[in-house]
Amino acid sequence: MRPIPLLLILSALALPALSQAAVRVEVLQNRLAQPWGMAFLPDDQGILITLRGGELKRWQPGKGLSAPIAGVPQVWANGQGGLLDVALARISPSRGGCG
Structure with missing residues (x-):
C-alpha cells in the first residue's frame, strides 16, 4: 500500500478519539468593554489585556482585574x-533584562 493513502486512512480512524477529548472552559473575567488582545505573562503572573478603547489592564489569579495601566x-x-493587540518583549539577561 502507498504511504499517502495509508496515512489518510489512519488519520480518519483517529478522528473519533480526538473528538472525545475533554474541553474545560472557565470564565476568568467578565464585563470587559471590548477586550481585544491578550498576552500571557511568564510564571503564572497573569494576563495583559487590551481594551479597544485604549486601556491596558492586568488580570492576576486571586486578585482579578487591575485598574488601567499608565503610560x-x-x-x-x-x-x-483602536488599541488592538499586545505582545511581550523578549528581553535577554545579556541585554540587562530578566530573561
Whole structure:
C-alpha cells in the first residue's frame, strides 16, 4: 500500500478519539468593554489585556482585574481602529533584562 493513502486512512480512524477529548472552559473575567488582545505573562503572573478603547489592564489569579495601566499611548477608537493587540518583549539577561 502507498504511504499517502495509508496515512489518510489512519488519520480518519483517529478522528473519533480526538473528538472525545475533554474541553474545560472557565470564565476568568467578565464585563470587559471590548477586550481585544491578550498576552500571557511568564510564571503564572497573569494576563495583559487590551481594551479597544485604549486601556491596558492586568488580570492576576486571586486578585482579578487591575485598574488601567499608565503610560499607554492615546488611541483613536473608531471603525476598525483602536488599541488592538499586545505582545511581550523578549528581553535577554545579556541585554540587562530578566530573561
